[in-house]
Amino acid sequence: MKSLLLVLLWLLPGGLLAQTGTVAGTVRDEQQRPVPYASVAVPAAGLGATADANGTFTIANVPPGAVRVLASAVGYTAVSRNLTLRPGETLSLPLTLAAAPAALADVVVTGVSRATEIRRSPVPIATLGRREISLNANTNVIDAAVRGIPGLSAVTTGPNVSKPFIRGLGYNRVLTLYNGLRQEGQQWGDEHGVEVDGYDIERVEVVKGPASLLYGSDAVAGVVNLLPALPSGPEGRLRGEALAEYQSNNGLVGNSLGLNYQKNGFQTSFRASHRLARDYRNSVDGLVYNTGFRELTLTGMAGVRKAWGSSHWYLTLYDNQQEIPDGSRDSLSRCFTRQVAESGLDDVKNRPLVTDEELRSYAIGPLHQRIRHYRVFSKTQVALGGGELHLLLGAQQNQREEFNHPTAPAQPGLALRLSTFTYDVRYHLPEWQGLEVSVGSNGMGQLNRHLNATDFPIPNYNLLDAGGFVLLKKPLGKLEVSGGLRYDTRLVNWADFYVAPNPATGFDQAAGPAQPDAVLQFPAFRRRYQGWSASLGASYVATEQLTLRANLARGYRAPNIPEIGSNGLDPGAHIVYLGNRGFEPEFSWQQDVGVLWHQSEVDASVELFHNYVQNFIYQARLQDASGQPVVIVPGNVTYQFQQAAARLYGLEASLNWRPAALPWLAWSSSAAYVSGESAQTNLPDHQIEAARYLPLIPPLRGRTELRATAPARAGRFTGTYGRVTLDGSARQNRFYALDNTETATPGYVLLGLGAGTTYTNRDGRAVAQFIVQVDNLFDTAYQAHLNRLKYFEYYAGTPNGRSGIYNPGRNVGVKVLVPF
Structure with a gap:
């Protein structure tokens, strides 16, 4: 140090x-x-x-x-x-x-290196601010971003686990950043969410499309950058905000306190947030057992800002206890049941019923996961040689435990500790005749280790990753051209990993090769992956209102550890995963074309894309020689990762209107569509059609909002608004049907109502802000296509004809924010 x-x-x-x-x-x-x-x-x-x-x-x-x-x-x-x-x-x-309600003039840095207006970026970028995040009743920040950014979706496992997907691609293909630091928390897992305090996020920036040029592997589908608030307000005065929130559907109680101070260039901030929720409810399932959570987050920052530049240090601590639903029920009453015996002795059809007291309790159930995530990092910006040097150094540790032993509730099944050390250095050369040049390098080192575990889905591994890039931008009148080139290399290795029964507990444990009954679960592995990324794009300001842009990008992604090394049960997903050690990196070629219209009353945009992915990695259910599913662990399905070419294409469109004759009225609407097709060639003819489409492709989705804001006038209340929202998803008939992995999903429309106001004192300063939001007003029963709980079903047929678990029903959210 x-x-x-x-x-x-x-x-x-x-x-x-x-x-x-x-x-x-x-x-x-x-x-x-x-x-x-x-x-x-x-x-x-x-x-x-x-x-x-x-x-x-x-x-x-x-x-x-x-x-x-x-x-x-x-x-x-x-x-x-x-x-x-x-x-x-x-x-x-x-x-x-x-x-005008749109934000095409917003300045961004994510995905473009230097500060750039959204309309002038050839790379499709969207933003969402703190105000819009606060207006919704969200259980996590990814869900908030999904509501406001077309093309962004999320795979969910209950109300507090949402994994970002961009244009049909997710997991390690979407890089999530916290204030520029890459988020590393076992994100390959289905039930692994994002370890970030949603109350602390001031702004979300989303790059839609390959961002490998600036970020390397894992950004092949795009980037989600979660930006915390910076200190604001007068010098030498402590400022802050207290927040309280309640949501009716799962009884969520949220509280947050934020403080910030600045004087003579010194800046500091601190936030503490706590959220607690019980099981959520819908009109089909009632209360859904084991979907509650308890979350605590602490965030601190200290730094200086002077004429030479700035340097800020951040420290975050995240602790989440998240229940793990499995969907087991009584076959006739459809009441939820709970596991009381270990997997070898468990009879899922004869489990005891969950009591009403357990369903309504805020206590965390015995079967749950606990995630602790710690970050410390610094961001430094220095004026140097007529240019700017940006340096980010970070260290983070993710400790994840999944407690899945009902007879030994203190014994975790999965226990992983991931330590990651990250660097990112960029230098923006002095501008020369309008030419802007940026060079840089970023990478990371990782160590992932099993602790006191009984399940070992992946090996202990070491990873070294590094890459360097050059990016150029040149205005030519109304035309602005930008592009760059990058090279990445990644080294992955692990030693032989043995597993043997523990005579004292009866569970498996990590073992040495000489231990009796030891089995070599993960043979030693060492391989280097490498690849080139590139981008070339331009924006053209045809008129003051019309901007045209286009971009061609080549993305690169090295296979992640589960894809090459899996050999075991993921208890939370109820799936045995098998990797493939011979995988090659994924490479994508994506073309983007956009048309943006901007004037005082109307903003509109249309973005079209086409993405061809070589060596696309996906999961397929493993079958034996006779075509029957392979069962390695009873009660759990077995999947093995495969590779084939894939093609994705689609569009996003938005229209925002604020009539000059009605300045208090604003209407916004957006839609997003993506289709993903596989090019598998190693299947029998009768299976090709079932495997035509890629898994986890969101359906056509649209959102529209009508908002009325009261004109500013003398009085204690200001910013008073009311709004009506409609969220709709079309039926998804394009799904991965092989082995009944996915099924068609009916469409649905959800109505929401919201209102809010700010109460001020006699000096006009805000005293409190009040927000009320009602989602799914008519308590519509629906299943989102990317809801993993849709497939948590133990029976081929049900008395009510409805399979799996449904999404949350009506929810009334109330927030009170008190600035000081």
């Missing part, structure tokens, strides 16, 4: 003591009325502030030189201004926002 600090101090230029400047001003609408609580930021410097009730803002400690200021607010088009700030200067900057 001392060496690292010395290196960072050595990098700082001699201008360490140079003065910073201040940007202040007001945010108003086109009628010159104040826009209360607008967000104002200097994105390149990571600085921001929230305007007060009169639209006034101040951003201190802004590095001198060329500065880009961005202002945004819900219901308005974001606006940016370029200015030059001298050391010690205070600039007064009036900002005017035009009424």
